[in-house]
Amino acid sequence: MSAEIVTDLLSSAxxxxxxxxxxxxxxxxxxxxxxRIFNKSVEPDCALxxxxxxxxxxxxxxxSYSIYQFNSVDACLDSGGRYNYDTSVCER
Structure with missing residues (x-):
């Protein structure tokens, strides 16, 4: 009985x-x-x-992924390494 109540509460939460x-x-x-920037009559819960x-x-x-990739290449080059774009590995 109490297990059903806990399960229902967790399910609802x-x-x-x-x-x-x-x-x-x-x-x-x-x-x-x-x-809202382009259309003032849009509803908050519409499909659009x-x-x-x-x-x-x-x-x-x-x-975010592009910035991460750029930073990893930049860190490799800043540390004096050579970045191999074919294998995505920093070679030192």
Whole structure:
């Protein structure tokens, strides 16, 4: 009996975390803010906000990876090494 209550509470908390925090705040929030720049009548929970939010986070991930790659090449060259772009290895 008590195990069912705990399971239901954890399930509800997990569902709240996924739906409210991840979807609404982290995805639809930036999407809404970006859409709001171009269209003042956009709704915060519309499909356009969700799509733009996903695209925003994909762009953030791509830019983060690009900056990481640039910094690793730069650190190799600054330390006097030679960066091999074919194998992505710093040769010293």
């Amino acid at each position: 997990f569902r709240f975390l996924i739906v409210e925090v991840v979807l609404s705040f982290l995805i639809q929030g930036p999407g809404y803010l970006l859409c 906000s969700t799509i733009v939010g996903f695209l925003f986070w994909i762009l953030v991930g791509y830019l």
